[in-house]
Amino acid sequence: MAKSKTHYVCDSCGASAPKWQGQCPSCGAWNTLTEQQRPATGGPARQVAVGYAGEAPQLLREVTDEAEARWPSGLDELDRVLGGGVVAGSVVLIGGDPGIGKSTLLLQASASLNANSRVIYVTGEESLRQVSLRARRLGLAAEELGLLAETAVERILATARDHRPKVLVVDSIQTMHSEALQSAPGAVAQLRETTAALVRFAKQTGTAVFLVGHVTKEGHIAGPRVLEHMVDTVLYFESDAGSRYRIVRAVKNRFGAANEIGVFAMTEQGLRQVRNPSAIFLSRHAEPVAGSAVFVTREGSRPLLGEVQALVDGASHGNPRRLAVGFDQQRLAMLLAVMHRHAGVVCHDQDVFVNIVGGLRVAETAADLAAVAAVLSSLRDQALAAGTVLLGELGLAGEIRPVPFGEERLMAAAKHGFTRAIVPKDNAPRGAAGAIDGLRIVPAGRLEEALEALF
Ligand code: TYD
C-alpha cells in the first residue's frame, strides 16, 4: 500500500500519528494534532549520517558585510517601519482587521515599486477586475504591474520562477494552500506549509515577499504563532474604531527597529501619509479642558506628542472602576496608589477612566506624570495651565525618575508650540547652553513638586 504523503504531528510533544485524533496518543494533549507533509525519504538523522561531506564553516571575516539592497516603496512612512525600505530576500507579514486597508497599502506600494523593479501582486481574495478597478480609482500608475489570481502556492512559485519578480505580494496567506496537503486553506498546517514555501523561495531567489495576514478577534495574526517566527518582519495595521487614521507598527523586524510606526490617513484617494503625526494624537481644544494632559512619547526612533485624558467620577456602588485604554491598567492602579500615599489625593471612592487620544498605545513609563496630572485635573475639575507638557516616570516612593532622550522630546514639544514643560529634575537642561527656545522648564524631583506646578 502506498504510504500517505502526510501525517499528523502533535504541536506540543512532536509525536506523529497516521490519522487525525482529538487527543494526542503520546502526551494526551487535546486538539494539538495538525496535518504535515512527511519528509521526502528516510529520517533526517539518516540523511545526515550517510554520504554527506560536511561543508567547511565560513569565517566571519570572509562574510561580506555590504549593506543589503533596499528599494524605496514610494511611501516613506512604510519605508521607515521596514527599517529604510524593502529588503531583498526579506519576508514581511502584515496583519490587520478586515477593511483596514492592507490591500490598499500593498497595491499602492506595489505600483510604486513596480516603476523600478518587477512586482507580482497575487490576489486570493479579490478578482483581477476588482484589483484593477481599485488601482484605476486610486489613480495609480500601475499599467505594468503583474497581477495573478491564484491560491495554490506551487503554481504561484512556478509563475514567480518564470517571471523573476523583485517583489511578490501575497494577499492573503489565509487564502493560500499547498496542493500537497488535504486540509482547507487557512488551516494551521496549510498556513505553516505555504509560509515555509514562500520563505524558502524568498531566501533562495532574493525576492522580497509581502504576506497579508488576517487577524483573530484578539488581534493576533490568525494561525500558529510560528508564523511570526518564520518571517523577518511582522507589521500590524491598526486604527482607532471609526477613525480614518491608520498606524502601521513593526512588532518584529530583523532589518530595523521594532516598535517603529508609520501613520496614514484613509482618504478617497487611498492611503495618504501623515508626516507630522503628533498633530493627530492631540485633540485640539479651543480652551484648555479639565482631565487632559500632554506628554511626549517615543515610537521607534521619533518623538511623538500624545494626550492622555482622564475622567474621575463618583463611584455609584462598591468597587470603584479603573479602566485604561492605550495605557497599562495595572500601572494606572499603581499610580493612583502613589498619588494617595505621597500627595494625599483620594480616589478610592471614584471611578477612574484613562484614555490615550487617537488610538495611540503608550508602552513606556514616560507618560506617568501626564496620566497623574490628567487624573488630578479631572478630580478637581480644573484645567492644567495652557501650553503645559509633562514628562517623567513615577516611582513607588513618590520620586520622579528621568526618561531617556529627554532633550529630544522637549525639542519636539517646543516645535509644537508648547511653552512650559514639567520634567524630572535629571532631565532639566543644564545651564543656558541647554535651554530650549520658547520652552520654560519646571524641574521636579518629587510628585508633590510636580503637582504644585500643574495649575
Ligand atoms: P482594503 O485595502 O480592501 O482593506 P483590507 O485589505 O485590509 O481588508 O480597504 C478597504 C476599505 O478601505 C474599504 O472600507 C474602503 C476603504 N477605502 C477608502 O476609503 N478609500 C480608498 O481609496 C480605498 C481603496 C479604500
Ligand code: MG
Ligand atoms: Mg484585502
